[in-house]
Amino acid sequence: xxxxxxxxxxxxxxxxxxxxxxxxxxxxxxxxxxxxxxxxxxxxxxxxxxxxxxxxxxxxxxxxxxxxxxxxxxxxxxxxxxxxxxxxxxxxxxxxxxxxxxxxxxxxxxxxxxxxxxxxxxxxxxxxxxxxxxxxxxxxxxxxxxxxxxxxxxxxxxxxxxxxxxxxxxxxxxxxxxxxxxxxxxxxxxxxxxxxxxxxxxxxxxxxxxxxxxxxxxxxxxxxxxxxxxxxxxxxxxxxxxxxxxxxxxxxxxxxxxxxxxxxxxxxxxxxxxxxxxxxxxxxxxxxxxxxxxxxxxxxxxxxxxxxxxxxxxxxxxxxxxxxxxxxxxxxxxxxxxxxxxxxxxxxxxxxxxxxxxxxxxxxxxxxxxxxxxxxxxxxxxxxxxxxxxxxxxxxxxxxxxxxxxxxxxxxxxxxxxxxxxxxxxxxxxxxxxxxxxxxxxxxxxxxxxxxxxxxxxxxxxxxxxxxxxxxxxxxxxxxxxxxxxxxxxxxxxxxxxxxxxxxxxxxxxxxxxxxxxxxxxxxxxxxxxxxxxxxxxxxxxxxxxxxxxxxxxxxxxxxxxxxxxxxxxxxxxxxxxxxxxxxxxxxxxxxxxxxxxxxxxxxxxxxxxxxxxxxxxxxxxxxxxxxxxxxxxxxxxxxxxxxxxxxxxxxxxxxxxxxxxxxxxxxxxxxxxxxxxxxxxxxxxxxxxxxxxxxxxxxxxxxxxxxxxxxxxxxxxxxxxxxxxxxxxxxxxxxxxxxxxxxxxxxxxxxxxxxxxxxxxxxxxxxxxxxxxxxxxxxxxxxxxxxxxxxxxxxxxxx
Amino acid sequence: xxxxxxxxxxxxxxxxxxxxxxxxxxxxxxxxxxxxxxxxxxxxxxxxxxxxxxxxxxxxxxxxxxxxxxxxxxxxxxxxxxxxxxxxxxxxxxxxxxxxxxxxxxxxxxxxxxxxxxxxxxxxxxxxxxxxxxxxxxxxxxxxxxxxxxxxxxxxxxx
Numbered sequence: 001x002x003x004x005x006x007x008x009x010x011x012x013x014x015x016x017x018x019x020x021x022x023x024x025x026x027x028x029x030x031x032x033x034x035x036x037x038x039x040x041x042x043x044x045x046x047x048x049x050x051x052x053x054x055x056x057x058x059x060x061x062x063x064x065x066x067x068x069x070x071x072x073x074x075x076x077x078x079x080x081x082x083x084x085x086x087x088x089x090x091x092x093x094x095x096x097x098x099x100x101x102x103x104x105x106x107x108x109x110x111x112x113x114x115x116x117x118x119x120x121x122x123x124x125x126x127x128x129x130x131x132x133x134x135x136x137x138x139x140x141x142x143x144x145x146x147x148x149x150x151x152x153x154x155x156x157x158x159x160x161x162x163x164x165x166x167x168x169x170x171x172x173x174x175x176x177x178x179x180x181x182x183x184x185x186x187x188x189x190x191x192x193x194x195x196x197x198x199x200x201x202x203x204x205x206x207x208x209x210x211x212x213x214x215x216x217x218x219x220x221x222x223x224x225x226x227x228x229x230x231x232x233x234x235x236x237x238x239x240x241x242x243x244x245x246x247x248x249x250x251x252x253x254x255x256x257x258x259x260x261x262x263x264x265x266x267x268x269x270x271x272x273x274x275x276x277x278x279x280x281x282x283x284x285x286x287x288x289x290x291x292x293x294x295x296x297x298x299x300x301x302x303x304x305x306x307x308x309x310x311x312x313x314x315x316x317x318x319x320x321x322x323x324x325x326x327x328x329x330x331x332x333x334x335x336x337x338x339x340x341x342x343x344x345x346x347x348x349x350x351x352x353x354x355x356x357x358x359x360x361x362x363x364x365x366x367x368x369x370x371x372x373x374x375x376x377x378x379x380x381x382x383x384x385x386x387x388x389x390x391x392x393x394x395x396x397x398x399x400x401x402x403x404x405x406x407x408x409x410x411x412x413x414x415x416x417x418x419x420x421x422x423x424x425x426x427x428x429x430x431x432x433x434x435x436x437x438x439x440x441x442x443x444x445x446x447x448x449x450x451x452x453x454x455x456x457x458x459x460x461x462x463x464x465x466x467x468x469x470x471x472x473x474x475x476x477x478x479x480x481x482x483x484x485x486x487x488x489x490x491x492x493x494x495x496x497x498x499x500x501x502x503x504x505x506x507x508x509x510x511x512x513x514x515x516x517x518x519x520x521x522x523x524x525x526x527x528x529x530x531x532x533x534x535x536x537x538x539x540x541x542x543x544x545x546x547x548x549x550x551x552x553x554x555x556x557x558x559x560x561x562x563x564x565x566x567x568x569x570x571x572x573x574x575x576x577x578x579x580x581x582x583x584x585x586x587x588x589x590x591x592x593x594x595x596x597x598x599x600x601x602x603x604x605x606x607x608x609x610x611x612x613x614x615x616x617x618x619x620x621x622x623x624x625x626x627x628x629x630x631x632x633x634x635x636x637x638x639x640x641x642x643x644x645x646x647x648x649x650x651x652x653x654x655x656x657x658x659x660x661x662x663x664x665x666x667x668x669x670x671x672x673x674x675x676x677x678x679x680x681x682x683x684x685x686x687x688x689x690x691x692x693x694x695x696x697x698x699x700x701x702x703x704x705x706x707x708x709x710x711x712x713x714x715x716x717x718x719x720x721x722x723x724x725x726x727x728x729x730x731x732x733x734x735x736x737x738x739x740x741x742x743x744x745x746x747x748x749x750x751x752x753x754x755x756x757x758x759x760x761x762x763x764x765x766x767x768x769x770x771x772x773x774x775x776x777x778x779x780x781x782x783x784x785x786x787x788x789x790x791x792x793x794x795x796x797x798x799x800x
Numbered sequence: 801x802x803x804x805x806x807x808x809x810x811x812x813x814x815x816x817x818x819x820x821x822x823x824x825x826x827x828x829x830x831x832x833x834x835x836x837x838x839x840x841x842x843x844x845x846x847x848x849x850x851x852x853x854x855x856x857x858x859x860x861x862x863x864x865x866x867x868x869x870x871x872x873x874x875x876x877x878x879x880x881x882x883x884x885x886x887x888x889x890x891x892x893x894x895x896x897x898x899x900x901x902x903x904x905x906x907x908x909x910x911x912x913x914x915x916x917x918x919x920x921x922x923x924x925x926x927x928x929x930x931x932x933x934x935x936x937x938x939x940x941x942x943x944x945x946x947x948x949x950x951x952x953x954x955x956x957x958x959x
Contacts (some may be wrong), residue, residue, distance in 0.1 A: 104898070104899060105897060105898035105899040105900060105936065106898060107895070246895060247895050250891070250892050250895060250896070250897055250900075251881055251892060253897050253900030253903055254888050254891045254892055254896075254897070254900075254903060254907070255875075255879065255880060255881055255884070255888060256834060256835035256874075256875045256876055256904065257881075259834060260834075260837070260900075260901060262837070262838065263834040265832065271829075313817070313825075313829060314825055314828070314829040315817070315818065315821045315822070315825040315829065318825070318841075319818075385935065386899075386901075386935055387837075387839055387845070387847060387899065387901040387902050387933065387934070387935040387936075388837055388838055388839045388847060388901050389838070434899065434900075435899070435901075436837070436839070436847075436899060436901035437898070437899040437901055437935045437936055438899070465838065467841055468839075468840040468841055468842060468844075686895065687895075690895060690938075690941060693937070693938075693940055693941065694898050694936050694937040694938050694941075695937065696937065697937030697938070697939055697940060698935070698936065698937035699937075700937075701937065719840060719842055719844055720840060720844040720845055720933060721844060725933065725935065726937075726939070727930045727931070727932075727933070727939075728926050728929050728930055728932070728939045728942070728943060729926045729927070729930050731939035731940055731943070732940060734940075735940055
């Protein structure tokens with residue numbers, strides 16, 4: 001164990017870093033930004049660490065003077081057990097809710113405000129959400145696993161309900177009537193029988209604090225939950241929830257009036273660029289600082305294998321990063337190349353095997369099978385490649401550290417920076433400012449850690465931003481995998497047993513957040529051993545096969561330290577890989593048993609929600625009920641339909657893809673999609689539709705185009721030419737979303753679920769169109785032409 | 801080092817420095833403008849798009865000296881919430897963005913496209929927009945919004 005004062009790293013003299021003079025880039029805009037940050041902090045938080053000790057006990061039975069004492073103008077310190085840490089009513093009557101996750105642009109804050117407005121009976125426009133700021137919100141895990149509503153909204157819902165209950169108590173005392181006789185409308189509490197007797201939330205508590213406790217399960221992150229005395233509303237009582245309230249967070253993006261993290265300017269900041277080895281796993285032999293001496297103000301900053309250049313002007317930092325001469329010491333380890341990665345996986349030893357699902361007796365069923373069908377599928381490494389490389393700013397002082405980050409887990413950024421610099425996390429404040437796209441752990445987690453180290457080493461405020469190759473070659477990757485599926489059929493074609501095994505790189509060789517420097521490039525470059533985390537996943541669906549075995553096997557990482565192929569979470573982690581395989585295999589079974597692919601799924605996915613979902617899809621998608629690949633096709637462009645279905649975190653969904661294949665060029669056009677989507681209660685239908693649409697298109701890009709390329713030494717996909725993604729000509733002509741609203745069921749996630757059904761639906765449609773199975777992603781023109789040339793392989797390997 | 805003079809959004813500006821520095825850094829670092837974004841630095845994504853004499857260019861790959869004495873227009877002067885360009889109001893109405901980092905490129909490119917060819921067909925629009933990237937997958941709503949704006953412009957709703 002290290003004590004807070006002990007550095008994680010042994011003392012090592014910095015070779016080139018030295019004190020740097022202060023810059024002169026102080027702009028009015030930057031100053032105003034900083035002032036705004038300060039004032040906005042002050043607006044919503046009364047900075048006081050004294051901590052008000054609330055009167056014990058809550059709810060009915062308050063003596064009026066006790067209640068008066070409890071309501072105070074002092075805000076208790078940030079603590080999950082304090083109602084005031086979740087919700088506040090301002091002096092102007094506006095309600096502020098404090099959200100410890102972040103909205104990455106899917107309109108989550110709108111849905112949250114709808115939920116809070118309903119629980120509190122206030123107008124929707126009166127609710128604002130503060131998100132991701134580490135000194136005013138609790139660590140709810142940041143954006144994670146698409147549970148912003150499912151898990152993240154829960155404490156806000158309960159806190160709002162509790163606030164309403166307490167406000168009713170206060171009104172009851174003030175008006176001298178029983179609280180049961182009161183009604184609330186738009187933040188005004190009145191006596192039902194005599195509406196002239198009324199009092200507003202604003203009058204009761206505006207600008208003051210409840211100083212009331214809630215029950216907390218003592219957990220942080222996604223599992224954080226609170227319990228309150230109040231009973232939240234029943235779905236039948238919702239008024240704002242269920243409406244398509246328009247987004248309020250768009251205009252700043254469209255009129256360029258707001259800021260992304262890369263737009264933050266702090267007076268006196270230095271610009272930095274990281275210099276990372278072109279050769280995976282290489283270490284620094286020597287750095288020729290004189291190679292950049294002609295660039296004004298450019299300096300080298302180095303600590304062991306952590307290497308950067310800094311300059312007063314951004315262009316000079318960029319130029320220096322390109323011009324700096326470094327001798328790299330080549331590693332012994334070689335990469336297998338992307339062309340041989342699946343061979344490598346097949347041969348690699350297994351670090352860990354886990355059978356996540358076991359039902360019945362699979363081995364016995366295979367012994368008595370009349371027919372066994374099996375197939376294998378491949379999915380490549382993929383990159384986040386966010387729209388812009390990550391950017392972060394850090395201001396490290398002895399007693400106070402500030403970071404500005406686009407990481408989707410800013411509380412974990414704070415913890416990681418504190419650990420990296422061996423300081424108390426309480427002196428670190430994380431300002432979350434949206435970055436250029438985030439779908440998991442992309443390069444933002446490293447950028448914020450890099451910025452903190454650079455600020456410490458230079459003694460200056462440092463802004464670091466990546467170049468394109470930092471975001472494409474050096475971001476954490478989604479793992480490559482192979483998947484083996486086999487099924488045992490009886491003489492009537494009934495499935496007796498189903499076995500599915502993935503063999504793959506870990507889903508997260510580095511954690512999905514940057515709370516521990518062992519999981520960051522800077523930590524590894526400075527000598528901390530990588531943790532090489534191990535895990536994968538299995539298919540999620542509701543097939544009622546009598547005998548099932550779902551397992552995964554994880555193989556060793558390619559390069560253990562600071563690898564450009566280290567893995568972590570990317571939008572629906574391992575969901576695309578697994579269901580590309582499992583849902584194609586189900587289609588192969590339908591084909592083998594001469595069954596329509598939707599009918600086949602209906603036969604085995606027997607829960608009422610799955611049944612209604614698949615029937616709605618069948619009805620609304622223009623699906624032709626037939627066995628796959630029975631229609632004769634003429635001409636160079638052939639058409640096909642394909643279906644896929646899955647579960648994710650309680651959400652159930654199914655999709656139909658209607659595609660065109662140009663057999664001359666190998667181009668697949670996913671022309672029309674229909675998605676049937678059941679995520680329980682729908683909070684905001686329009687927002688949900690858009691979330692589904694965007695997730696679908698992102699997944700379509702990964703299905704058709706994306707593959708990280710690497711030779712024996714380095715990742716060679718470094719930009720948009722070498723890592724192509726979907727463009728607007730390849731986007732679907734239409735996406736029809738069928739929402740299965742279930743007000744009686746709690747809401748579950750929607751931000752990622754759709755992604756996992758896209759790959760198999762496209763591959764199944766490709767089979768329908770061509771009679772050829774595409775068992776390796778991506779379904780790029782090159783792979784399509786290869787597959788078509790290889791000829792008709794309409795059935796999977798079967799044996800009697 | 802040398803001084804380059806040009807116009808940005810109607811204002812005369814001067815930038816002192818390396819004439820080979822890309823225009824993007826002059827706009828972002830010297831002039832402290834936020835609207836053109838750094839996306840790739842190699843003219844592959846469009847996030848940095850501005851218009852030079854009315855024609856969309858990738859400011860990350862054009863040296864600042866190349867715009868000397870010319871007129872650069874950025875998203876800042878396309879419209880305001882009070883007086884929006886039809887594309888901007890259509891993007892708001894269609895609730896287009898996810899992260900929104902790419903939107904500058906789509907707006908500045910689509911504006912020039914519709915100005916040059918107001919009756920562009922869907923295929924012509926796609927052809928003119930195909931070199932822009934969006935990583936969040938909002939292409940479908942982007943096209944909806946551009947077609948909505950086109951209809952507004954054609955019917956004179958924004959004449």
